[in-house]
Structure formats: C-alpha cells, structure tokens
Amino acid sequence: MTFATMLAMGGCAVEGGNAPKPLHIDNALTAEEKAEGKFTPEVMWKMSRIGAQTLSPDGSQLIYTVTQYNLAENRGVTFLWLRDMATGAERALTDNTSTNTAPQWLDNQTIAFMSNRSGAMQVWAMGVDGTGLTQVTDIEGGIEGFGIAGDHAFYTQRVKVAPLKGSDKYADMDKSKVRVYDDLMVRHWDYWDDGTYLHVFAAEYANGKIVNGKDIIGADKAYDAPLAPYFDTAEIRLSPDGSLLAYTCKPLTGVDYALSTDSDIFLYDFATETTRNLSKEAAATGVDKFVGYDKYPVFSPNGKKIAFRSQRRPGNEADQQRLWVYDLETNECTYITRGQDYCVTEVAWDGNDAMYFILPWRGTHQVAHIDLAGNMKHITKGNYDFNSFTFAAGKIVANMNTISKAVELYDVNIETGEFTQLTDVNREIYDNIKFGEVQERWITTTDGKKMLTWVILPPNFDPNKKYPTLLYCQGGPQSTVSQFWSYRWNFQLMAAEGYVVVAPNRRGCPSFGQEWTDQISGDYSGQNIKDYLAAIDEVSKEPWVDVDHRGCVGASYGGYSTYYLAGVHENRFKAFIAHCGIFNFESMYGHTEELFFVTNDYGGAYWETDNATAMRSYANSPHKKVANWNAPIMIITGEKDYRIPYSQSLEAFTAARVQGLDARLVSFENEAHQVFQPQNSVVWNREFFDWLNTYLK
Numbered sequence: 266m267t268f269a270t271m272l273a274m275g276g277c278a279v280e281g282g283n284a285p286k287p288l289h290i291d292n293a294l295t296a297e298e299k300a301e302g303k304f305t306p307e308v309m310w311k312m313s314r315i316g317a318q319t320l321s322p323d324g325s326q327l328i329y330t331v332t333q334y335n336l337a338e339n340r341g342v343t344f345l346w347l348r349d350m351a352t353g354a355e356r357a358l359t360d361n362t363s364t365n366t367a368p369q370w371l372d373n374q375t376i377a378f379m380s381n382r383s384g385a386m387q388v389w390a391m392g393v394d395g396t397g398l399t400q401v402t403d404i405e406g407g408i409e410g411f412g413i414a415g416d417h418a419f420y421t422q423r424v425k426v427a428p429l430k431g432s433d434k435y436a437d438m439d440k441s442k443v444r445v446y447d448d449l450m451v452r453h454w455d456y457w458d459d460g461t462y463l464h465v466f467a468a469e470y471a472n473g474k475i476v477n478g479k480d481i482i483g484a485d486k487a488y489d490a491p492l493a494p495y496f497d498t499a500e501i502r503l504s505p506d507g508s509l510l511a512y513t514c515k516p517l518t519g520v521d522y523a524l525s526t527d528s529d530i531f532l533y534d535f536a537t538e539t540t541r542n543l544s545k546e547a548a549a550t551g552v553d554k555f556v557g558y559d560k561y562p563v564f565s566p567n568g569k570k571i572a573f574r575s576q577r578r579p580g581n582e583a584d585q586q587r588l589w590v591y592d593l594e595t596n597e598c599t600y601i602t603r604g605q606d607y608c609v610t611e612v613a614w615d616g617n618d619a620m621y622f623i624l625p626w627r628g629t630h631q632v633a634h635i636d637l638a639g640n641m642k643h644i645t646k647g648n649y650d651f652n653s654f655t656f657a658a659g660k661i662v663a664n665m666n667t668i669s670k671a672v673e674l675y676d677v678n679i680e681t682g683e684f685t686q687l688t689d690v691n692r693e694i695y696d697n698i699k700f701g702e703v704q705e706r707w708i709t710t711t712d713g714k715k716m717l718t719w720v721i722l723p724p725n726f727d728p729n730k731k732y733p734t735l736l737y738c739q740g741g742p743q744s745t746v747s748q749f750w751s752y753r754w755n756f757q758l759m760a761a762e763g764y765v766v767v768a769p770n771r772r773g774c775p776s777f778g779q780e781w782t783d784q785i786s787g788d789y790s791g792q793n794i795k796d797y798l799a800a801i802d803e804v805s806k807e808p809w810v811d812v813d814h815r816g817c818v819g820a821s822y823g824g825y826s827t828y829y830l831a832g833v834h835e836n837r838f839k840a841f842i843a844h845c846g847i848f849n850f851e852s853m854y855g856h857t858e859e860l861f862f863v864t865n866d867y868g869g870a871y872w873e874t875d876n877a878t879a880m881r882s883y884a885n886s887p888h889k890k891v892a893n894w895n896a897p898i899m900i901i902t903g904e905k906d907y908r909i910p911y912s913q914s915l916e917a918f919t920a921a922r923v924q925g926l927d928a929r930l931v932s933f934e935n936e937a938h939q940v941f942q943p944q945n946s947v948v949w950n951r952e953f954f955d956w957l958n959t960y961l962k
Contacts, residue, residue, distance in 0.1 A: 285381055287362045288342040290333045299697045303724075304761040306950035308698060309752060310336050310943050313690040315664065315672045316343065317366065321373045324658030325350055326393060328358075328368040328376055329674060331690055339944045345378060347393055348687065350660070350676075355688075358395065365389075367498065369413060377401060377413055388413075388420070388475060402475045409463060410491070410498030411475070415507025417535050418470040421498065424480060426487050427460035448519035450858045452907045454494030455937030463489045463496055465512050467533055481533050481540060482514065490514040492528060492560070500560055504568040508535055509593075511543075511562035511571055523860040526558045527579045530571070530591070543571070543591050547598035553577070557584055565617045569594050572601075572612050572620060580861040581786070583743030585779045586610060588622070590637060601639050606778045609635075613656040621656055621679075625776035628717040628747050632663060632677055645682045648705060650748040662687065666750040668721060669700045669757060699724035701760035708769065708803045711795045717777070718800045719746060721756045721766040731811040733961040734765040736801045736838070738819025738826035742773040742785050742793070742866070753939055753946070754820060762954050763962070764816075767804045771796035773822075787868040787878040790829060790885035797826065801837065813839070814961045818953075820844035820901075821909060821938065825887060828917060831898060832890025840960035842953060844901040845909045845938050848917040850886035856910040891920045897927035899956040901949065903936035929956060 292311035316330035327348040334341035345358040345365045359365040363382035371377055375397075377390045383400065385407025391398040402408060402420060410421040428434045431443035444457060451458055464486075466478035482490050490512050491500035500513035515528035529544035544555040557576035564571055571591045576584035586608040588601040602609060611623035615634065624633035624643070632644040632651050645651060645663075652672070654663035661677040663684065671691060675684040704720040723732060737756070739746045746768045756766050770777065772793040773785030785793050805812050817838045819827045824846015831841050847853050851871045854863050864870065868878030898921050902914035911932065921928035931952050933945055940949045 285363055285384075287360075288333075288335050288338065288340060290335055290342070290361060292333060294693055294697055302697060302699045304698050304700065304757050306758065306947045307336065308694065309755065309758065310334050310947065312671055312694060312752075314752075315674060315688060315690060317368060318653070318655050318662055318664060318674055319368055319370060320350075320655045320657035320660060320662055321370050322657055323373050324660040325373065327655075327662055327674070327687070328370070328393075329688070330366055330368065334943050336943050336947065339942060341943070345376075353687075358391070358393065367410065369411075371413060377411070379408070379411065381407075390473060399473055401473060404478070409496060410501065412498070412501060412503050413470050413475070413507075414503035414505060416470050417503065417507035417510070418468045418475045419501060419503065419510055419512075420466050420468060420475060420478060421463050421491070421496070421501070422466060422478075423461045424464045424482075424484060425461050426485060429458060429460040433460065449523040449860070450519075453858050454908055455903075455905045456494075456907075460487075462487055463491065463493070465490045465501060465510070467510055467535060470507070479538075481510070486516075487518050488514050488516055490531075500562075502562050502564055504564045505566055506568055509533065509564070509568065510535070511564065513560045513562065520860075523858065524864060525556075525579045526576065526582055526861055527556050528558050528560060529555070530559050530562050530573050532571075532593075543598075544575075546596065547589075547591060550596075550598065552598050553589075553600065558582065561612065563612050563614065563620075565614045567617050570617065572614065574609060574612070578865075580865045582859075582862060582865075583741070583773075583775065583782055583786075585782075588612065588620075588635065599637070601635060601637060602641075603639065605639070605641065607641075608775060611653050613654065615656070621654070621661065623651055623653065625745060625747070627776055628719070628745060628770050628774075629776070630745075630747060632661065632682070634679075643682070644679060645677060645684065648703075648748050650750075651677075667748045668703045668719065668750065670695070671750045699761075700757050702726060703756075706804070708800050710792075710799050712792065716769055716771065716796055716800065717746075718767060718769040718804070719756070720804055721760045721768070723760045723763050723765065726809075728809050730809060732763060732765045732809055733814040733816065733957070734767060734801075734805070734810045734812075735759060735957070736797060736815065736817045736830075737766055737768040738797060738817065738823035738830070739768070739771070739774060740819065740821030740823045742789070742822035742825075743775055743782055745774050745776045746770045747776070753949075758950065762958070764957070765804070765810060767800055769796060769800035771800070786866045787882060789825065789866065789882060794826070794829060794833070797830065798834075798837070816840045816842070816957055816961050818842040818844075818957075819846070821846065824909070827898075828887035829885075829890060831896065832887060832893040834896075836895070839896055840957060841896060841898040842901070842956060843898065843914075843917065845903060845906050845911075846900075846913065846917070847887070847909055848913045848920075849888040850883050852916065853909065853913060856912055858907055888916065888920065891917075891924070894921060894924065894926055897956075897960050899929040899931065899952070901931045901952070902933070903938060903940065904932055904934045905937040908938050927960075 314332045318329040332343040343364045365380045368378045388401035408420040431441035464482040468478040510533040532541045544559045548555045556579040559575045562573045574586045588609040619636040630650040635641040651663045666672045674688045677684045701722045707715045824843035827843040867882040869876040902911040918930040
C-alpha cells in the first residue's frame, strides 16, 4: 500500500471549528516523470517529509509527523501518523484541514499535540483511537511550544516587554512606522526586534486543561527562552513527575547579548515558585566557568539528575558540545565527556546512570551510548546520518537519511547497532527516479592531513565520458558535510543535471576533532581554501572530469568561499554561484547581528589595528580580491536575511557588473538566509541550473 493510499484511507476521525483551508495534495508522479526517471525540483517538492517522532511509554506505539506540500498553492500541511510497533499497521490521525505538530504522550493511549485547527496554534489532546478530541489551551494569540507532566505544564508565548515602536511610545502617533533603539541587537536572523520576546509560562494541568499560566522569565525581561533565533522547545523540559521545570535562557541584553553566547540552565520549582540558575551554582563550585552555551537540559527518569550540553568559550558557537550531569540531590556537577574529543547531541537517558546520544563522527552522525563514568560506545556505524531518536521501554526509533535518501524512521537494535526501516513515505520516488552513486574519498591536504570528501556522480554514470564538475563549498563555517539530505542544496539534484559534485569536509567542518573545527577561525583565507583546492585538484585527475568546465558554488560561509576563490582560483573555474555570502568583512561586521560570531571568526573588530589576527582577516576580505574576478558569477540573496545581510550580495553584484563580468542577481523578497517557500525553491533551482548550464555545458 502506498503512502498516498494510506493517507486517503486514514483520514481524521474528528473535526475542529474554524479550521484552516484544507490543502489538496496529489503528489503522485506523472507518467512523464516516471518515464524520464530524473530527479527534478518539482519531483523533490512531491516528497513527504518526516519530522518529529515519539514512542509511547511502553514502546508499543509510535507517533510521527509527516509534512506534504502543494506546489501550486505554495504551502504545506503536517499530519500526525500512528504506527503499531508489533504489527506495523499505520494510519493517519489527522487530515489536511489543519497542521498538527509536537506530539507528546500523556499515557499509552492518549496524546497531546499542537494544532491550528481552531486558528492560532493551541494544545489539543485525543485518544490514539481518534476519540475524545479536546482543546487543552485557549490562550489569546496562540502558543509556540508546550509540555505536560503530572499535574503541571509549560507553554511558550510572546510577551510585549519594550516599547520600541513609535506607536508604542506615542499613543497619539498610532500610524507611525518607526523603531527606536538605544542598544543592540536591533534585528536577529530574519526579524527586527519589536519589543516582544518568547517567554516560558509555568502552568497547572487539571481536568484536561492547561490553566493559570505564570511568566517565569519576568514580564519586564527582554530575554528569549528558548533561545533566539531558532526557539527550540527542546531547550525546556519538565521533570517526569512534573514538579520541576528546567529551561535554557541567555539573561543578557544589548551589546553583552550580541557579543556572548553565555546561556544558562535554570530550574523552576512549582511548589515554591522559585528559580535557580544551575549553571552559576555549578560555576561557583569551581568545576567549570560555564560561560558559553549551556543548553538542552534532560531529566533522568527518577528526576534526580539533569544532563545538559555545555560549551567552554563564550563567543564560539562551534565549540565542543560537552556532556555534563547536575545531581539535584548532592548539587554536584560532573563533566561526563572529560578528555574526549567529540561532541554530544540529542541526549536521552537510559535508566538513571547512562544515556544514548547522537555522535557526530567523521562526516556522519551515529547513535552512541555513554555511562556516567564516561565510557562511550558506538551503537551504529556506516555512512548514515541519524539525526534524532526516541527511546522508550528499551527501544530506539531513529530518524535517518543519506545523501541519496530523505528521512525515514528506523528501528535500531541497541545491542548490535543494526537497524530496520519502518516507514517508506517516498517509495514511489525511489522506485521510479534514478540517483547517482556517492563515493567516499580521503584526500591528502597540503599540510599532509586526510580530508573526507564526498564525490557524487550523475545517474547512469559512464566513466568513458567527461562531465562538468562542481566544487561545493559548505556553509557554517563550522558545519559538517555529512550524509545530509537537503531540500535546499541537494547533491542529487545537481548530479541529476549531469554534474559531478565534489563536497570536501575542509578545515572547520566538525566531527573530525575540535582542532580541525577550530583551525578555520581567524584563518578564513588560509588552510581551508587550500583544502578546497586540494579536493577539486585531486578529483580532477579522474579522466571523467571535464577540467575545462568546472564550477564553484556555495552558501553563507560557502558563499564567502565562492567569492574568495573567484579571486584566487587561477582559472580553475568557469562559473560561480554565491548564495548569501560574506563579501566585505568590514561592512559585514557592522551589518550582522550576532557579533560574537564575527568577533570570534575574524579575530576581532576592524578597528583593532593592533590585533594581528583581525588585521589578517580584514586584509583578505573577498572584496579586496575582486579585481582578479574573471568568470561569470550569479549572486543569490534573501531580503530578510540579517545574518549575512542582502547588502553583501548587492556589493558583490555591483563589483562584478562594474567590471564588465557576466553576472546575475537573484533576490528573494520574502526569504532570509535560506529559501523555504515551495515556489521560491523551484525558481531558485531553475535559476541555479540555468546559470550553470549556460556556462559549463
């Protein structure tokens, strides 16, 4: 039975008043698409996308979310699905009349979830048999996250704190469109600071309702909890009995906020209505300073311990993610991964004395296990990305993908590490569409180290032919070129268009030790650029690489890399594409928002003339190499991008055109640092391949 058929049969057993307009979904491949067998942007947007997953407390049932899109309507909807772990039977719990997310088990037969079926997002509950639908919250304006345990709950909601708008300050000027700031940060990621902040509300859960919410951040506090700009509800956790609430907050404002990553773990006690700062209490004992990111608290099953991730340096968002455990009975804080050179993400307790977690490892992400003495073992191995998992009753169900396959859910054997595929939401795609081979290569760099590089070949690859070849430059800069599946920069889309893709894990990419990650900071124009060139030069020795038709593409830091390589490539590349890249270091420092990032990675501000690291960075800004540009370049930006503001792209486009180079500017007025809207994504890909096909074929 196909996923589409199951969806049609599943349906939702209940209806909500004032539900959003139903979304028509018909994502079956056409006869022409099946016959051609080519992966295209239009086919990609027919794919179903698995999101959150959670096992029932007894491990017998699995709830997961699936999002589907209608390209013509330019929108999507998210469904809840139920799977019986014993029989494999699946059915949809919700239909296409509303978006339903963030499922949580209340007991083995009842779930709570967020839904916009009544308009704004609220919490609803229902039996997994489709009966007993009730609205759990009725909060004006809706909520953005929630949790329930015992007789307590929390939810997150935006609170007006500061009068930053002219209409806020001057009641008689209600039509004014002005903002007034006395300090940083005036904007963040894709929004201007309007004086509202996301706060955590502690509440009672009684008679199936969440009531009596109390703002525990403080109505006058200009802090976000969870942290901006991602507002991840996983940064907030209730203890199993519901008596305690742990959350992440960064209690800084203004310049201090912009320059530091110093967030803390806070603990709220429902009985006493008091809050403790566990990070500062632990720091006072001398075990660590806890001045970087402290995030993602997770209670042990007995509620007596809290595991959390902590970074050492207060300005380096790519510092090692260390695992700590705070004992609430003894007030001792223990560094579990002391002496280890790996990061810990996605933690779940295995009893009260050990944990499972996701381990970034040599260009992949694996499920691993660690006890409180720090003894770690790999559970899974291989060229896969396990992104998240749910653990209950001795079972793990993990969300996994590869470069050649989008996310599906897998049952992981915790003893052997073997895994069995549970879902198959895109079977029709894989049965009819051809994908290219992915090769793992370890390339020797100019300083004698080994660098993992993925090489993706076109479908139906013929080694006797020559293929245009793309060097892919990763963003971050501290992010891994892993076995990721992307709906924005998709290697298989590039391969399907007839390109060989070379994707190196150059210096700065995590999962190869902290020294490899750290090396890039203060050295943007140095070793990692040599790493890029080593990768493309080595793969270009293959007879099937058309060395006369090579291109260079990348976004964010990858966009910077593209700009810089355009000035130093020595005629290797015939065309470039830079998306939201850094072009001018000096103006970037003044235009961006999270100043800790540029301060750490450039080495300082541009006026610090006695700072050798900073001065070397600014001296090697891409705009100072622009006179060497000699190949066509397409520049893409989002007008709501405030991380690497669109002005960087405008500067680069101006420089290219004034010098007489073929250049194109593609500017998305309703996108930020990435392109998310379905039709915008298709246009992005059409422009992307039109440019490459014009100059490389």
